[in-house]
Amino acid sequence: MSVLAVENLRTEFFTRAGTLRAVNDVSFTLERGEILGLVGESGSGKTVTGFSLLGLVDAPGRITGGSVKLGGTELVGMAQDDLRARRGREISMIFQDPIATLNPMLSIGQQMRMALEAHEKLSRRAADARAAEALGRVGIPSPAARLKAYPHQFSGGMRQRVAIAIALLHSPSVIVADEPTTALDVSIQAQILHQVKELAAETGTAVIWISHDLAVVSSLASKLLVMYAGRVVEQGPTAALLRDPRHPYTRGLIDSLPASTSPGELLAQVPGTTPSLLALPPGCPFAPRCARSADACTTMPDPTEEAGRSYRCHVPVGAQGAVA
Numbered sequence: 010m011s012v013l014a015v016e017n018l019r020t021e022f023f024t025r026a027g028t029l030r031a032v033n034d035v036s037f038t039l040e041r042g043e044i045l046g047l048v049g050e051s052g053s054g055k056t057v058t059g060f061s062l063l064g065l066v067d068a069p070g071r072i073t074g075g076s077v078k079l080g081g082t083e084l085v086g087m088a089q090d091d092l093r094a095r096r097g098r099e100i101s102m103i104f105q106d107p108i109a110t111l112n113p114m115l116s117i118g119q120q121m122r123m124a125l126e127a128h129e130k131l132s133r134r135a136a137d138a139r140a141a142e143a144l145g146r147v148g149i150p151s152p153a154a155r156l157k158a159y160p161h162q163f164s165g166g167m168r169q170r171v172a173i174a175i176a177l178l179h180s181p182s183v184i185v186a187d188e189p190t191t192a193l194d195v196s197i198q199a200q201i202l203h204q205v206k207e208l209a210a211e212t213g214t215a216v217i218w219i220s221h222d223l224a225v226v227s228s229l230a231s232k233l234l235v236m237y238a239g240r241v242v243e244q245g246p247t248a249a250l251l252r253d254p255r256h257p258y259t260r261g262l263i264d265s266l267p268a269s270t271s272p273g274e275l276l277a278q279v280p281g282t283t284p285s286l287l288a289l290p291p292g293c294p295f296a297p298r299c300a301r302s303a304d305a306c307t308t309m310p311d312p313t314e315e316a317g318r319s320y321r322c323h324v325p326v327g328a329q330g331a332v333a
């Protein structure tokens with residue numbers, strides 16, 4: 010059984026300007042220890058998808074349809090108390106800015122003890138041992154001594170490692186990481202990615218890694234989910250999507266990677282901008298930016314399944330039988 014099975018998930022915000030469908034008919038599964046990359050431009054619905062999985066969407070937003078099964082248990086519609094009991098223990102989230110989740114007034118040890126005590130009864134000594142072990146696992150030197158330190162005494166990269174250690178404390182089955190390394194410099198980012206990959210393999214924790222940066226997620230994730238305007242437009246094994254994308258938007262993201270560009274050449278960009286989710290064109294939301302757009306694109310394409318991958322496009326790139 011998949012650790013997480015998401016089916017036709019829909020999350021909407023009911024704003025004064027109208028109803029905004031931030032997550033629209035999103036379906037995917039996640040296996041034990043798997044790292045899934047969720048990629049797409051700003052505003053495509055990645056963060057709201059992450060929040061929806063943890064039941065963290067607040068008014069004026071709410072989940073209006075679909076299913077999120079964690080280890081076979083339905084989370085959509087679950088009472089807040091029950092959800093709270095699962096958050097942190099079975100599914101947890103890491104944010105871009107660890108300062109937002111770490112309390113500046115408490116030492117790291119105190120915060121880790123509190124996180125442990127929220128779900129388990131254990132002595133202070135046992136809690137400290139668990140906390141130090143968790144810090145050690147994410148590559149923090151002298152972890153037992155560092156328990157006494159406060160968040161400001163850590164560098165940005167170390168703070169993010171602490172946040173990852175806290176998220177891993179209960180060995181949850183799923184961690185949702187929302188751009189956790191975006192603010193860090195490239196070498197620190199690479200170290201953290203490497204460590205997360207090792208931890209996922211060791212502990213069996215599955216990870217959903219959210220990023221706007223295809224280069225980052227594709228170095229980490231074995232499976233990719235490409236989002237555009239609230240929808241998953243393409244998903245499948247990372248290698249297959251990079252080598253042979255079907256959706257023109259995925260193709261555009263690949264073409265704008267630095268590795269696809271010669272030195273001195275300007276980075277290509279997907280032309281145009283993300284549409285407002287309040288005023289989506291009828292049919293395929295990418296059509297106004299798409300060089301392959303055709304008459305058929307005025308209707309929303311259903312997902313086409315193909316050997317372990319799927320995409321929503323009437324005029325896919327390079328698919329058998331399609332216009333090349």
Ligand SMILES: Nc1ncnc2c1ncn2[C@@H]1O[C@H](COP(=O)(O)OP(=O)(O)OP(=O)(O)O)[C@@H](O)[C@H]1O
Binds near residue numbers: 022024029052070286
């Ligand atoms: N509290 C809210 N009220 C109204 N609309 C919201 C709210 N939160 C998010 N949205 C809208 O939902 C859509 C998806 O936003 P989301 O943050 O998930 O995008 P994203 O892909 O994560 O982008 P980014 O990389 O910029 O975080 C956006 O149009 C956003 O304006």
